[in-house]
Each structure stands twice: as C-alpha cells, then as structure tokens.
Amino acid sequence: MNAEPAVQLRLLDLQALDSRLDQIEHRRRTLPALATITDLDGRLGALRDRVVAAETEVADLERTLAKAEADVEQVRARAAKDQELLDSGRITSAKELESLQQEIASLARRQGDLEEAELEVMERLEDARSALGTLTAERDQLTVARETAVAERDTAWGEADRDKEWVGSERSKVLPDIPADLLTLYDKLRADHNGVGAAALHQRRCEGCRMELTPTDIGRIRDAAPDTVLRCEECRRILVRTPESGL
Ligand SMILES: [Zn+2]
Structure with a gap:
C-alpha cells in the first residue's frame, strides 16, 4: 500500500x-465516583430493608402500647366506679360490701400487672424508635454521600463530553486527508x-x-x-x- x-x-x-x-x-468508565455510587446503592438497598423492618416493629409496638393503655384504662375506670359505689354508702349489706372490696383489690392487682406490661412495651418501643433513628440517620448520611458522588460523576461526564466533542471536531478535520x-x-x-x-x-x-x-x-x-x-x-x-x- x-x-x-x-x-x-x-x-x-x-x-x-x-x-x-x-x-x-476510559476516564468516563473508570471514574472513582461510579464505584462509590455502586457501593452506596448496595449499602442503601440493604439499609432500606432494615429501615422497613424497624418501621414495622415501631408500628407494631405502638399498636401494642395503645392496646395496653386501653386495658389499663378499662380496669382503672371499673375500679373507680366500684370505689364510687363503695364511697356512696348505698351498699349496706356486709356480704356485698365485702364482695365489692374484694373486687376493688382484685382490680388493683390487675391494674398493677397491666401497668407493668405497659411499661415493658414502652421500653421496647423506646428501643425500637432509637434503632430506627440510628438506621434512618445512616440512610440519610449515605443518601447525601450518594448525591455528592452523582454530582461528581455528572461534572466529570460533562467535562468528558466537552473534551470528546472538541477532539471529535478535530478528528473530522483530519479524516478527509486519509x-x-x-x-x-x-x-x-x-x-x-x-x-x-x-x-x-x-x-x-x-x-x-x-x-x-x-x-x-x-x-x-x-x-x-x-x-x-x-x-x-x-x-x-x-x-x-x-x-x-x-x-
Ligand atoms: Zn511495533
């Protein structure tokens, strides 16, 4: 030739x-920001599942607590009603009085047990909220890091595109000579x-x-x-x- x-x-x-x-x-394909984004996507994906699980646990415990509070309230209301009846002096039969007093004592024990259970749920809920807070804080941190990496990538890609355009126009000037x-x-x-x-x-x-x-x-x-x-x-x-x- x-x-x-x-x-x-x-x-x-x-x-x-x-x-x-x-x-x-090559520069476009091997940008460090790309590896960072892939890594963060993986970590965010795993974190998302854990956040959902933690949110579910908090919601479950909130329901359990609401139920526990209602149980306590119910017993408290009944005890108050009994106490009111007792204080009214309307009960004159000694047998009935004794029975009423027994019921009030029994309700007090029951209320104590329920309040203990309620307290336990509150503690578990506090722990679950704290765990959720830690996870969402981590998620927010990773999300910000990802946004930074995406911005870095886009800036570098923008530069690469401009370089490519310039080199491409130079190339088109050379090509007719070959x-x-x-x-x-x-x-x-x-x-x-x-x-x-x-x-x-x-x-x-x-x-x-x-x-x-x-x-x-x-x-x-x-x-x-x-x-x-x-x-x-x-x-x-x-x-x-x-x-x-x-x-
Ligand atoms: Zn050679």
Missing part, C-alpha cells in the same frame, strides 16, 4: 486524536491492537510496541520508497517515518 509521506503523518494525527478519544472513554484503503487498514489494526493502528518510528523504535528495530529492518526501511506504507515487523502496526526516526 502506498500513501504520500504527508498523508502518513496525518495518520499519526488521527491516531493521536483516536487515542485521546479512547482515553476520554485515503479510504489506508483508513480501512488503520481501523482494522486499531481494533486488533489495543486501539493503536499507526505508530511513529522514533529513534529506530516502533512507538506502537516499543521494540527497537533490527539493523536489517532499518536498512530495509531506508531502501523503501517514501510513499510505501510500512508495517512494524514485530507488532504489524503501520509504521510511519518522521524526521525523528533515526534513519
């Missing part, structure tokens, strides 16, 4: 721009060789694979016509001669 030396140099410009685009893409057959070869080699299809020969070294060329290869290159498209014997990339090739 043949191409004028100036066209071959232009191919190096194209390679530089394509490498820049690859770097921008003949179709050379471009096809370059694209194929780029796909096969880590994004580098064309490399400069710099100080007798292929910039693509960094190998120093043998004296035989250098001799062969010296003898080659300037418009011959050379290939590196080592990596097969297009090898472009420049004033710094050391020939």
Whole structure:
C-alpha cells in the first residue's frame, strides 16, 4: 500500500486524536465516583430493608402500647366506679360490701400487672424508635454521600463530553486527508491492537510496541520508497517515518 509521506503523518494525527478519544472513554468508565455510587446503592438497598423492618416493629409496638393503655384504662375506670359505689354508702349489706372490696383489690392487682406490661412495651418501643433513628440517620448520611458522588460523576461526564466533542471536531478535520484503503487498514489494526493502528518510528523504535528495530529492518526501511506504507515487523502496526526516526 502506498500513501504520500504527508498523508502518513496525518495518520499519526488521527491516531493521536483516536487515542485521546479512547482515553476520554476510559476516564468516563473508570471514574472513582461510579464505584462509590455502586457501593452506596448496595449499602442503601440493604439499609432500606432494615429501615422497613424497624418501621414495622415501631408500628407494631405502638399498636401494642395503645392496646395496653386501653386495658389499663378499662380496669382503672371499673375500679373507680366500684370505689364510687363503695364511697356512696348505698351498699349496706356486709356480704356485698365485702364482695365489692374484694373486687376493688382484685382490680388493683390487675391494674398493677397491666401497668407493668405497659411499661415493658414502652421500653421496647423506646428501643425500637432509637434503632430506627440510628438506621434512618445512616440512610440519610449515605443518601447525601450518594448525591455528592452523582454530582461528581455528572461534572466529570460533562467535562468528558466537552473534551470528546472538541477532539471529535478535530478528528473530522483530519479524516478527509486519509485515503479510504489506508483508513480501512488503520481501523482494522486499531481494533486488533489495543486501539493503536499507526505508530511513529522514533529513534529506530516502533512507538506502537516499543521494540527497537533490527539493523536489517532499518536498512530495509531506508531502501523503501517514501510513499510505501510500512508495517512494524514485530507488532504489524503501520509504521510511519518522521524526521525523528533515526534513519
Ligand atoms: Zn511495533
């Protein structure tokens, strides 16, 4: 394949721009903020389940407490009513009085038991609310951290997009200078060789694979016509001669 030396140099410009685009893409994909977001999403997901469980426990205990309070209130009301009856002096029968007093005593015991149970539920509810508070605080903290990471990502992506646009416009200026057959070869080699299809020969070294060329290869290159498209014997990339090739 043949191409004028100036066209071959232009191919190096194209390679530089394509490498820049690859770097921008790589930067986009490997942003530390992306790993942070993934990590936080995982932790927030796990936390969400625990928050739901804690909220359920609080709600259950609130219901239990309401029931316990109602139970206490019911016994208290009945005891008050009995006490009122006792104090009214309307009960004159000794047997009935004794029975009423027994009931009041029994209700007092019952009320004591219920209040103890109520207190226990209140303590459990306090613990559950405290646990929920800890979890929601952690969730809020992670949510803020995630928002920060998302903002970082968006800023970096915005910069990358602007860089990409600029490099892309430069690339579109270079592209018309490259003949179709050379471009096809370059694209194929780029796909096969880590994004580098064309490399400069710099100080007798292929910039693509960094190998120093043998004296035989250098001799062969010296003898080659300037418009011959050379290939590196080592990596097969297009090898472009420049004033710094050391020939
Ligand atoms: Zn090479």
